[in-house]
Amino acid sequence: MFDYTYLPEPNMVPYLVETMAKIIFIFSMNMGVFAPLLGWVERKQSALMQDRIGANRADIFGFTLFGLVHVMTDALKLLTKEDFIPRGADRTLHYLAPFIAVAPALVAFAVIPFGGQYNLWGHKANMVIADLDVGILFVFAVASISTYGSVIAGWASNNNWSLLGGIRVGAQMLSYEVAMGLTLVGIFMVYGSLRLTDIGVAQENFFHWGIFLQPLGFFLFITCALAENKRTPFDIPEAESEIVAGYFTEYSGLKFAMFWMAEFLEMVTISAVLVALFFGGWQVPFVSHAMLADLFGFLGRDWAQVATMLVHVMVFWGKVLFWIFILMLIRWSLPRFRYDQVMNLGWKIILPLALVNIFITALVMLWVK
């Protein structure tokens, strides 16, 4: 096993450079690639599912770039729209809510490893921004802060539809965070750690991936994750046919875009957590770190590590993309639940099953010992 703890080094500069590079990488991945592009992916994927062509009208000098120009026009439109605050709204909270919603989605990514550990020219590079020992708990803690954004938005808008949406968000998130935490207890027991890098390393063997060790936990977690993401079939807080647009009914322009972005970023974060916990993180199936480094051995020791790192990072994002695809597939296939049905599912089905899962895991672990 590697030693993952950061020991104080005489020279902090490489660490500062590394951390800054990782922050910039993750930030630009999320804000520069995923936030705008997922809108396009969603349009094109839903078009594919629905026998349509999808966005293809906007063009620059006749080049439509497969509808990618729409992403730019969207940004332009949202930037130039009037920023409207309804009369009677709490202006401060109304302003604050989108920021509270979008920031946690970005911050949560800090603890998710997007690669392993590499020895580069004597410097140990760890492909995670903050390798916390509480790992996944940090993700939960931060994710629940984003709920405040939605609830405050619902309260501050001075609109009954927003209020109903805010209440629905509060109830739904509260129910599913409990269940979500419990579905992962099995994973913690199996891997014996909360630290996501530890869990990632433990999944080097393909058959030790979380989905094989915790199949029930996986299905429960993905259900909770969908509910946390507030997308169909769990999109009751923003059900457009019932409560107009839920908590962001009274938002326009860039603040609306921030809620929109928060939803997409949450989807990326959830996919990343799924990959990190259940799908081997950055690991290539059947190919261990050492094998990959040997394969690139002809490049020399350090460059082989760099090549391995690149492969791992790409594999990680590839898996994340795959899960985003699956999440969108579910979103475009199913109708939405009713408010009470969502609560029933959370408290009466998922929560007991999660407890059963913990129990079974404990028994199996005892038996294996």
Place this chain on the structure above:
Amino acid sequence: MDLHTEPLVLNMGPSHPATHGTVRFLLKMDGEKVLHCETEIGYLHRGFEKQCEAGTWTQVFPYTDRLNYNSAIQNNVAYALAVEKLLGITGQIPERSTAIRTIMCELSRMADHYTNLGASMLELGALTAFLYFVEARELTWDIIESVCGARLTSNYVRVGGLSTDLPEGFAAHVKEVFPVNRVFWSEFDKLLTKNRIFLDRMRDTGGISEENAIAYGFTGPCLRACGVEYDVRKANPYLLYDQVDFDIPVGFTGDNFDRYLVRMEEINQSMRIIEQLIDKMPGGPVNIDNPAVRNPSKEAVKGRMESMIFHFKNTIEGIQVPAGEAYVPTEGSNGEVGFYLVSSGGGKPLKCRVRPPCFALTQAMGEMVQGAFLSDIIPTFDMINLIGGECDR
């Protein structure tokens, strides 16, 4: 601690995504529960019945298209049948014309049910299912378009006949489209009928008892979903419905899921009717041979003096309908559609009253959603299929 609470009064519509600007629900809510729901209609009122009195009998047809625009031809037919009854020429309509009218009515019913079911799926959040329904409807509309040139506002039927005969290759077109439509049908069935989320949303919501449904004046799929086997096509046959084999699907519980099932099965039955009629389509003319009712052919108008006079009289003064009143019930896709016409003799209707099926259904909204969740309003409202154009006239 005793917390002081008040019911939340919520104004759902007319400007709301689910009410499409046509209706308003004044809701009194206890959290998510509906304590009371008051329905207010009339936002799409445009004086249809009064407009009809201004034109000739023939000029009413385009207006009838705009009642239930999803199945415009059924309105055309219902109006034409009433006028023909006033004229006393019901028995003289050529058989080919009647057969084509029956086929077009059933095609409209299919298109209407596709639209209604699709839109309901859309509002339940299943956009993909909606677009599959739209694709099936598109194929049906293609057939209607090939017949009368329009998809939505068809304006196809005339007093004493039809505006045109069927196009060439109509039977082949239908036989090519129906297998595709059946594949789509089984796809909807797979996607929805056993879908747990869909079942949970539709089962036991928006239900109404048999007695209350009859008391409110329900007709059509919503009445049949309650278990009442009443269909105008069987109970009071018109057109060629007594000469074809078809079944009336009937539900048990009267909830939204049964309404969905009844509509799904009616699509199948409509295809069955059309296929039977296409096989034994009678030949001959499509228009009555009576120049005082249906204009003579263009050649005759240009060649013969009498024909020219009839054409002029029919156009300027309108068909001369004897004084009296008439009502012919027909089975629209959403329930009984009928035109109650009064004539004082002459070229214009004295009174043209429509019986819209969704008016009776809308009355019961309050009862159907009483004590239900806010979310239950959506499938219930979709399943009664309120068409503003028809309800508000």
